[in-house]
Amino acid sequence: xxxxxxxxxxxxxxxxxxxxxxxxxxxxxxxxxxxxxxxxxxxxxxxxxxxxxxxxxxxxxxxxxxxxxxxxxxxxxxxxxxxxxxxxxxxxxxxxxxxxxxxxxxxxxxxxxxxxxxxxxxxxxxxxxxxxxxxxxxxxxxxxxxxxxxxxxxxxxxxxxxxxxxxxxxxxxxxxxxxxxxxxxxxxxxxxxxxxxxxxxxxxxxxxxxxxxxxxxxxxxxxxxxxxxxxxxxxxxxxxxxxxxxxxxxxxxxxxxxxxxxxxxxxxxxxxxxxxxxxxxxxxxxxxxxxxxxxxxxxxxxxxxxxxxxxxxxxxxxxxxxxxxxxxxxxxxxxxxxxxxx
Amino acid sequence: xxxxxxxxxxxxxxxxxxxxxxxxxxxxxxxxxxxxxxxxxxxxxxxxxxxxxxxxxxxxxxxxxxxxxxxxxxxxxxxxxxxxxxxxxxxxxxxxxxxxxxxxxxxxxxxxxxxxxxxxxxxxxxxxxxxxxxxxxxxxxxxxxxxxxxxxxxxxxxxxxxxxxxxxxxxxxxxxxxxxxxxxxxxxxxxxxxxxxxxxxxxxxxxxxxxxxxxxxxxxxxxxxxxxxxxxxxxxxxxxxxxxxxxxxxxxxxxxxxxxxxxxxxxxxxxxxxxxxxxxxxxxxxxxxxxxxxxxxxxxxxxxxxxxxxxxxxxxxxxxxxxxxxxxxxxxxxxxxxxxxxxxxxxxxxxxxxxxxxxxxxxxxxxxxxxxxxxxxxxxxxxxxxxxxxxxxxxxxxxxxxxxxxxxxxxxxxxxxxxxxxxxxxxxxxxxxxxxxxxxxxxxxxxxxxxxxxxxxxxxxxxxxxxxxxxxxxxxxxxxxxxxxxxxxxxxxxxxxxxxxxxxxx
Numbered sequence: 001x002x003x004x005x006x007x008x009x010x011x012x013x014x015x016x017x018x019x020x021x022x023x024x025x026x027x028x029x030x031x032x033x034x035x036x037x038x039x040x041x042x043x044x045x046x047x048x049x050x051x052x053x054x055x056x057x058x059x060x061x062x063x064x065x066x067x068x069x070x071x072x073x074x075x076x077x078x079x080x081x082x083x084x085x086x087x088x089x090x091x092x093x094x095x096x097x098x099x100x101x102x103x104x105x106x107x108x109x110x111x112x113x114x115x116x117x118x119x120x121x122x123x124x125x126x127x128x129x130x131x132x133x134x135x136x137x138x139x140x141x142x143x144x145x146x147x148x149x150x151x152x153x154x155x156x157x158x159x160x161x162x163x164x165x166x167x168x169x170x171x172x173x174x175x176x177x178x179x180x181x182x183x184x185x186x187x188x189x190x191x192x193x194x195x196x197x198x199x200x201x202x203x204x205x206x207x208x209x210x211x212x213x214x215x216x217x218x219x220x221x222x223x224x225x226x227x228x229x230x231x232x233x234x235x236x237x238x239x240x241x242x243x244x245x246x247x248x249x250x251x252x253x254x255x256x257x258x259x260x261x262x263x264x265x266x267x268x269x270x271x272x273x274x275x276x277x278x279x280x281x282x283x284x285x286x287x288x289x290x291x292x293x294x295x296x297x298x299x300x301x302x303x304x305x306x307x308x309x310x311x312x313x314x315x316x317x318x319x320x321x322x323x324x325x326x327x328x329x330x331x332x333x334x335x336x337x338x339x340x341x342x
Numbered sequence: 343x344x345x346x347x348x349x350x351x352x353x354x355x356x357x358x359x360x361x362x363x364x365x366x367x368x369x370x371x372x373x374x375x376x377x378x379x380x381x382x383x384x385x386x387x388x389x390x391x392x393x394x395x396x397x398x399x400x401x402x403x404x405x406x407x408x409x410x411x412x413x414x415x416x417x418x419x420x421x422x423x424x425x426x427x428x429x430x431x432x433x434x435x436x437x438x439x440x441x442x443x444x445x446x447x448x449x450x451x452x453x454x455x456x457x458x459x460x461x462x463x464x465x466x467x468x469x470x471x472x473x474x475x476x477x478x479x480x481x482x483x484x485x486x487x488x489x490x491x492x493x494x495x496x497x498x499x500x501x502x503x504x505x506x507x508x509x510x511x512x513x514x515x516x517x518x519x520x521x522x523x524x525x526x527x528x529x530x531x532x533x534x535x536x537x538x539x540x541x542x543x544x545x546x547x548x549x550x551x552x553x554x555x556x557x558x559x560x561x562x563x564x565x566x567x568x569x570x571x572x573x574x575x576x577x578x579x580x581x582x583x584x585x586x587x588x589x590x591x592x593x594x595x596x597x598x599x600x601x602x603x604x605x606x607x608x609x610x611x612x613x614x615x616x617x618x619x620x621x622x623x624x625x626x627x628x629x630x631x632x633x634x635x636x637x638x639x640x641x642x643x644x645x646x647x648x649x650x651x652x653x654x655x656x657x658x659x660x661x662x663x664x665x666x667x668x669x670x671x672x673x674x675x676x677x678x679x680x681x682x683x684x685x686x687x688x689x690x691x692x693x694x695x696x697x698x699x700x701x702x703x704x705x706x707x708x709x710x711x712x713x714x715x716x717x718x719x720x721x722x723x724x725x726x727x728x729x730x731x732x733x734x735x736x737x738x739x740x741x742x743x744x745x746x747x748x749x750x751x752x753x754x755x756x757x758x759x760x761x762x763x764x765x766x767x768x769x770x771x772x773x774x775x776x777x778x779x780x781x782x783x784x785x786x787x788x789x790x791x792x793x794x795x796x797x798x799x800x801x802x803x804x805x806x807x808x809x810x811x812x813x814x815x816x817x818x819x820x821x822x823x824x825x826x827x828x829x830x831x832x833x834x835x836x837x838x839x840x841x842x843x844x845x846x847x848x
Contacts, residue, residue, distance in 0.1 A: 209454040214437075218445050221434035228416050228432060230446035288436040341609040342647045 026280060026330045030301050033322070037308035044311055051190065057303040058192035059251050059258065063274040064281075064295045065203045066128075066247035069240045071278050072220040074287035075135065075142030079150035080248060080274055083127055084267030086157045087120040087252025091178075092171040092262035093164060094119065100173030102166035113181055121249030125242045127153060132241025136234045150271075154264070161264040172261035182257035192254060199250065204292040212239060221288025276327045277302045284334050344371040346405075347535040348424070348504050353392055353402035362388050366402070366561045368554055370504060370535040375526060377538045377546045377567075380556035381579055381800060386539055389556070390506055394419045394426060406503065423503035427493045427510055433481055435489075440464040440477035443496045467495045470532075471525045487518035494525060505529065506537040511545060512633045523549055541631045542840055543572050543833070555579055573830065580800065580829050588805030589780050593787035595624035595808055598658075600761055600792060605642055605652030613638050613816045616652070620761070620794060625787050627807035627824070628796045631836050634813040636796045637679055640763040643794075644669045644676040656761075670699070675754035679765040679796070681743070685750050688739040692731055695738045695749050696720040700756040723752030727782060744775025751782065762786065764795045768802060780806050800829050815839040 021028070038044050063084065067077045093104035094116035127149065134145040162168040184191050207213040215236045218226040227233055251270075256262040281298025283290030305326075309319045348370040355363040363385045370376045378386050392399040395413035404411055406422060413419040416426065433442050440460045449456040449463070464477040473491055481489055490510060497505050507526075511519045526536055526549060540546060546553065547567060554564040555578040562578045599622040606614050613635040620626050628636045641647045643654065645663035654661055656672060663669040666676070678684040687695055697704065697716045704711045720734050729748045731741060738746055747767060754762065764783070768776045783806060787793050797803050803810050804824055812820045812835035819838035822831065 205454075209457075211448050211450065211455060214441055214445070214448055214455060217437055218434045218441070221436040222432065225432045225434050225442075226445065228420075230417050288434060342641070 022333065022336070025333055026326065027297075027301075029329070030280070030305060030326065033305055034301075034308060037305075037312055040312045044308060049307070049311070053300070053303050053307050054193050055190045056307065057299050058190075058196035059254050060270075060273060060277060060303065061196045061296060061299045062199050062247050062254070063251045063270060064277045064299050065199065065292070066244035066251070067271065067274045068278045068283045068290055068295050069207075069216060070142060070244055071275070071283050071285060072216055072287060072290045073237060073240055074220055074223075074285070075240075076275060076285070077128075077131075077142060077146045077244060078271055079128070079131060079146040079153060080244075080271035081267040081269050082150045082153045082157065083124050083245060083248040084252040084255060084270050085262070085264065086127065086153060086160075086267075087124050087249045088256035088259075088262035088266040089157060089161050089171055089264065090120045090123055091116045091253040092174065092256040093160075095175045095178040095257075096171070097173045097175050102169065103173070104164035104166070104171055106165050110175060110177075113177060117250070117253050120253050121246045124249035124252065125245035128245025128248065129238060129242040132238040135241070136237040158264040168264070170261045170263045171256075174257055174260065178257050179260070182254050192258065195250075195254065199247070200292060200296065203247075206243070207292060212236065216240060217288055273302065276323070276330075279327060279334065280330045282334075285331065286334070344373050346370065347372040347407060348393075348537075349403075349405040349408075350389070350393065351403045351405070353389060353404075354400045355388055355392055355397060356400055362559045363392070363399075364559050364561075366556065366559070367564070368561075369564070370537055371552070372503070372535045373530050373533045374551035375530065375536040375538050375549050376552045376554065377540065377550040378554055378556070379539075379546065379575060379579060380562075381798075383558075383799065384556040384579070385559040386556060387508070388559075390426065390508070390537070390539070393424070393506075420497075420500050423501050424506075425497035425500060425502055425504075426506040426508060427490060427497065428508055431486075431489050431493055433489060433493070435481040438478050438480050439475060439484075439492050442481060442492060443467070443477075443499055463499070464495070467499055470498060471495065471528050473525075485518070486513045487515070487521065490514075490522065491525070494529075498529075502529075502534055504535045504537065506539070508539045509541070509632060510538075511540065511542065512631075519545070542837060543575065544837065544840070546575070547572070557581055576830055576833055587777065587801065589777065589784055591625075591784060591806065591808070593623050593625060593784055593808070595621040596790075597622060599624075599656070601655040601658075602643065603653045603655070605639070605654075606650045607638060607642050608648040608650040611635060611638055611816070613642065613813075616813075616818055618811055618818065618821060620792050622792055623787050623790050624809070625783065625793045625795060625807045627803035627810040628794060628813060629800065629803055629810050629832050629836060630813035631840075632798070633815075634836065635816040636813050637765055638816075639813065640676065640765060640794060640796060644674055644763055646676075670757055670759075673758065673760040674763060675699075675757060675759035675761070676763045677747075677750060677754060677765060677767055679769070681746060681750065681770070686738045686746055689737045692724070692734045692736060692738055692741075692749060693717055693720045696723055696734075696753050697756065699753050703756075719756055720752075723749075723756065727752055728778070742775070744771040744779065747771060747775075747779060748782070751779075755786075760791060762791055762793045764793060766797055767795060768797070768799070776802075800832060803832075804829065812836055812838075 063080060067080050070077045094108065094111055096103045098110065131145045131149045134140055135142050182191060186194060207216065215226065215231045218231055219233055219236055223233060252267060255267065277298035278290070278295055279285065280301060281294035283294055306319065309322065346369045350366065350368040353363055353366045354361065366385065366389055368378065368389060380386050388397065391397040393404060393413070394416045395418060396416065406424065411422065413422070419425065434445065443464055444460050449459045461477045468474065471494065475488065481492065494505070510522060514522065529536060538549060550567045552564060553567055553570055553575060555562040555575065557579060598619045600620040603617050605616045606612065611633065616639055628639065630636045638647060642649050643663065645665045645668055654663060661672050663672060663674065687698065693716055697719060704716050706712050717734065724731060724734065727748045729745050729752065731745065738749060741749065768779055771779065783793055783795065795807065807824045810822050810824055810827065810832065811818060812822065812832055814836050817839050820835040
């Protein structure tokens with residue numbers, strides 16, 4: 001005798017259209033806004049605009065993957081922006097033109113590009129790894145652990161920033177190789193977009209095809225179940241933070257060259273954009289849920305909206321109001337799915 | 343006669359001086375189902391927790407396959423083929439079936455997970471117990487019964503020698519129970535020893551080979567199911583005579599005080615069409631098995647749960663307890679079941695814990711709290727109920743369970759309630775303190791307050807109530823006069839609607 005479950009499954013999960021609408025409400029709202037933008041300014045649908053949006057999304061996406069992993073294990077990361085800034089000033093200080101007047105290290109010879117990249121990533125991995133250790137070891141909520149890190153690191157990076165030869169002034173005059181590597185194009189495609197695609201593929205493999213990825217979702221979904229099944233929660237938590245650090249390191253390296261300069265304020269506040277994009281993309285704060293595609297959708301939508309609102313000349317302060325409302329609505333709708341009715 | 347696969351010998355365990363297990367024997371033969379029976383608090387789950395290393399036993403030995411073992415945690419037990427299918431399943435419901443089964447030991451191919459092998463192995467395991475589900479289905483799309491099957495499959499994947507089922511059918515439909523029993527039969531033929539914990543007599547007699555009964559932490563006996571019947575088992579479980587554990591019932595019920603008519607709740611777990619009267623000065627007990635809807639009933643009276651239909655009358659006039667604030671205004675008080683989770687504010691002091699539900703009464707004209715008055719009231723309650731405390735500034739968590747419970751009762755009494763809803767008021771409280779709480783409840787009833795008390799301890803209900811309402815599977819299965827009933831009758835009423843298929847409310 002055999003027993004089939006298939007029928008029952010379809011019976012149980014027959015979402016009526018109302019629920020479906022509610023589930024995707026935030027996407028629907030965003031699409032309405034985008035349609036509004038297009039009606040107001042049809043030029044928004046041009047290739048140049050699309051290209052700019054993709055380029056602007058690239059670094060944000062890399063950062064969103066970092067914090068996304070931490071959100072999947074029911075955490076969050078407030079230090080993201082500062083770590084990005086840390087990486088930006090390290091990379092920038094090591095990659096200035098030889099003929100630039102106020103060099104951070106006046107006697108430094110040109111380095112191969114990958115050396116500053118590796119140094120930045122390593123430094124960021126250590127910094128984020130320390131947050132991870134604090135979270136895993138002392139069971140401190142990531143909000144607090146990374147709040148502490150955000151403040152501490154600002155001190156550390158400001159000291160580094162001031163220690164350069166010309167004193168505390170913006171680090172600019174980057175090596176052409178560096179600038180081209182970041183803002184150049186290959187076969188007509190912006191390099192930044194290519195990097196974002198590569199990182200997306202690597203993260204997708206990590207999240208979906210490795211033991212680490214499975215453990216990540218298991219810990220996020222039910223830490224107790226993961227523990228009794230022999231998952232090393234301590235180790236996995238630290239790895240999540242270290243990977244986030246590496247991604248922030250890459251992000252900072254790219255960001256410095258994209259902007260063309262770096263200082264101790266670079267990256268400040270980036271965490272909010274990245275977290276907002278994750279939430280809009282369905283990476284739930286309740287943990288255990290979230291996809292690479294979700295992060296991509298979240299980042300793209302957010303960038304389209306910001307870019308679009310600026311494009312139609314909407315006052316910046318109104319933009320803040322709309323973005324804030326979207327974030328709260330996204331979280332509220334997400335939470336609604338998990339609240340048990342009594 | 344099959345070989346004993348699991349032997350537990352002379353197991354004892356005490357918590358802060360109270361013996362919860364006293365020299366208990368429990369032997370499971372391979373390829374058989376052994377039911378472990380006893381009332382709530384008899385020590386069944388403590389015994390299992392000792393097996394799985396969640397508690398460290400004080401004395402005794404455990405043998406698996408004639409080898410002395412001492413598991414340190416459930417994971418350790420699992421690796422040795424001893425697993426438990428819990429009432430509340432410990433799973434990652436966002437993830438797929440095969441992810442859950444192979445959690446913590448994913449098969450790998452080089453750096454990556456070997457998804458194909460995972461799926462193949464899962465299907466192979468499913469074939470062993472003859473079920474068909476797509477291993478990629480996420481668990482949140484499965485019913486409880488299906489999730490249970492996944493848990494059983496996981497146990498088999500660890501080459502299970504012993505599987506413990508803890509109330510496995512409490513949320514299954516009849517058809518699903520049949521399915522589960524087929525799987526259990528299958529496991530038997532594969533030589534697995536099954537430990538089956540359930541309150542449902544008919545199931546016990548349907549599925550078991552052996553039955554062991556515990557009472558008050560003591561081993562009462564083991565017998566083959568062929569030599570037993572329901573009466574014998576109930577007698578073993580409750581004992582023939584109840585000792586004098588209860589004060590005299592001096593309260594005299596008067597006219598109807600509270601009238602509940604046709605209450606049903608809107609959300610799961612649901613109760614259906616509940617009606618009863620509570621008389622002034624009466625103590626009404628609510629009996630029923632786990633999951634019968636007892637807590638849900640008083641929660642819906644108090645406005646914690648959303649009512650779908652039904653009315654509540656207080657002294658003949660209709661009231662609507664939409665939420666706890668309404669209910670407190672209508673002079674209801676609700677002592678919750680989980681004292682630690684929903685009763686005490688553990689690190690706050692005794693004054694805070696005593697006065698918090700009545701805090702508006704301490705405001706002066708401009709809205710500030712009058713500290714002296716709060717302290718006065720706290721001291722009054724402490725002495726009136728003879729609560730033993732080191733000082734009213736101490737955190738409540740430093741008190742014993744019984745004294746904590748008295749503080750919370752005191753808290754509610756300050757709101758001057760007319761109707762007291764008490765959910766398991768003596769849970770986790772030692773015998774001496776229980777007596778005092780019983781006395782307190784009877785005194786309150788005698789002073790004209792009406793009391794509803796939910797309890798899983800049958801002797802307690804018989805000891806202090808005037809009438810008992812028995813619930814079964816969300817319905818009222820009977821209301822009996824305490825003086826004229828027996829535990830056997832209540833047991834039978836409690837299982838009355840068990841075989842009725844749960845209404846499809848999905």
